[in-house]
Amino acid sequence: MPEDDRLQSVSFRFKDNKGFLECRQESGTYALELGLSGAYAVTDVNGVPFAMNACWRSEDKLEMYIRNLNAASGRKAVFEFHGNEMRLSLDWTPPVGPGLAGTDFTEALFKLEPIRLRNDKLGVAISPVGAELMSIRGKDGAEYLWQGDPAFWDRRAINLFPYIARLTNETYAYEGRTYHLPIHGFLPDALTQIESRDNAAACFLLKDTEATRAVYPFSFELRVRYALSDETVTIRFEVLNTGDREMHFGIGGHPGFLVPLEDGLAFTDYTLEFDTPCEPERVCFTDRCFTTGETEAYPLVEGRYIPLRHDLFDHDVIVLRNMSKTVAIKSPKGKKSVTVSFPDMPYVGFWHAVRKEAPYVCVEPWSSLPSRDGVIEDVSLQDNLIHLPAGERYVNEWSITIR
Numbered sequence: 286m287p288e289d290d291r292l293q294s295v296s297f298r299f300k301d302n303k304g305f306l307e308c309r310q311e312s313g314t315y316a317l318e319l320g321l322s323g324a325y326a327v328t329d330v331n332g333v334p335f336a337m338n339a340c341w342r343s344e345d346k347l348e349m350y351i352r353n354l355n356a357a358s359g360r361k362a363v364f365e366f367h368g369n370e371m372r373l374s375l376d377w378t379p380p381v382g383p384g385l386a387g388t389d390f391t392e393a394l395f396k397l398e399p400i401r402l403r404n405d406k407l408g409v410a411i412s413p414v415g416a417e418l419m420s421i422r423g424k425d426g427a428e429y430l431w432q433g434d435p436a437f438w439d440r441r442a443i444n445l446f447p448y449i450a451r452l453t454n455e456t457y458a459y460e461g462r463t464y465h466l467p468i469h470g471f472l473p474d475a476l477t478q479i480e481s482r483d484n485a486a487a488c489f490l491l492k493d494t495e496a497t498r499a500v501y502p503f504s505f506e507l508r509v510r511y512a513l514s515d516e517t518v519t520i521r522f523e524v525l526n527t528g529d530r531e532m533h534f535g536i537g538g539h540p541g542f543l544v545p546l547e548d549g550l551a552f553t554d555y556t557l558e559f560d561t562p563c564e565p566e567r568v569c570f571t572d573r574c575f576t577t578g579e580t581e582a583y584p585l586v587e588g589r590y591i592p593l594r595h596d597l598f599d600h601d602v603i604v605l606r607n608m609s610k611t612v613a614i615k616s617p618k619g620k621k622s623v624t625v626s627f628p629d630m631p632y633v634g635f636w637h638a639v640r641k642e643a644p645y646v647c648v649e650p651w652s653s654l655p656s657r658d659g660v661i662e663d664v665s666l667q668d669n670l671i672h673l674p675a676g677e678r679y680v681n682e683w684s685i686t687i688r
Contacts, residue, residue, distance in 0.1 A: 304339060336435050352439060400487050404513045407687060415473045416489035416509035418442035418540060429623055429687050431541030431645040437638040442540035444509055446472040447501050449535040450655035451574055458663045464500050485513040504528035517686040524679040532673050533664040535653030541645045542614055546621040554616040555593045562588035565608035574601050575658035595642045602636040614646060627683040650683050
């Protein structure tokens with residue numbers, strides 16, 4: 286492609302309940318399909334798979350999300366229509382150079398190379414976007430981590446901060462003001478700094494900025510550290526309160542794992558197996574996945590097992606408390622397994638895409654819970670959040686082991 290092939294114009298086309306973003310360049314026009322029903326539509330642009338999803342926020346405002354499925358990174362664009370004019374606002378600064386299909390532009394926006402760590406028993410890849418795990422492979426090269434098929438769930442292993450799951454109207458209160466956060470906070474789509482790395486360890490750093498303080502009015506340094514040892518990757522969350530007042534947050538993991546893990550086995554051949562007998566309680570949620578403030582007994586088979594069925598997740602996530610802090614995905618018919626250990630997390634969630642036969646399960650160690658339905662939570666009063674005094678540090682380690 287010529288280096289002077291620049292983006293000339295952007296337009297929309299809607300036909301047969303489909304939407305297309307048309308980008309006109311000197312070399313031609315590229316039509317990228319938009320998913321308009323909550324699902325992403327995927328278009329190949331010069332070998333890069335772009336998934337695009339759009340929803341109307343009002344009759345004249347279209348909010349669009351663009352993801353590169355190779356890199357997990359994503360960006361948001363908002364188009365506002367006023368008569369014959371279209372205004373565009375972005376959550377990134379477009380580089381000067383080639384247009385959307387041009388190599389430079391694509392790499393500058395979306396093609397962030399993952400950091401790769403390896404020892405003699407496993408290898409992992411981690412995206413700088415959200416410090417998200419992209420791959421966990423055994424020494425035989427077999428993949429264990431869900432690979433982000435947008436037909437089910439387009440992410441792989443997001444980290445959650447500064448709030449876990451949903452806020453009523455994506456809104457919370459603090460010191461008489463209201464702020465807005467998306468589900469699971471801003472970390473999943475935040476670009477982190479690579480603070481340090483070697484062959485078997487890496488540390489990703491996110492600091493508060495003017496943009497984060499507009500939605501989360503606290504000063505902080507968040508580090509997500511990965512370290513390999515034998516067949517285990519340990520994830521260490523560190524939050525330093527660099528401000529002069531107490532900060533309030535939730536933090537957790539959301540990794541998805543392939544099920545089945547081996548050819549010839551079925552989803553229903555697997556169980557979630559706790560390492561010791563326990564009597565957990567299920568945190569009760571409303572139909573909209575907010576907490577009710579109640580819990581109920583969640584009996585396990587033989588005190589340890591949850592046999593996997595797709596309809597377990599017909600009503601969304603299962604969140605437990607007072608359970609054993611180590612759980613494995615395994616099958617008596619197979620040899621491969623994944624074990625997640627979270628000694629200092631009070632909650633664990635199990636999830637896959639609702640009402641689908643999705644070939645994965647997420648095991649989600651959580652420090653805290655979503656808001657109550659219909660309640661704008663004051664985060665300084667939400668008792669299951671972490672309340673970190675000024676100048677202090679919070680640390681929580683959890684791990685993933687493959688066999």
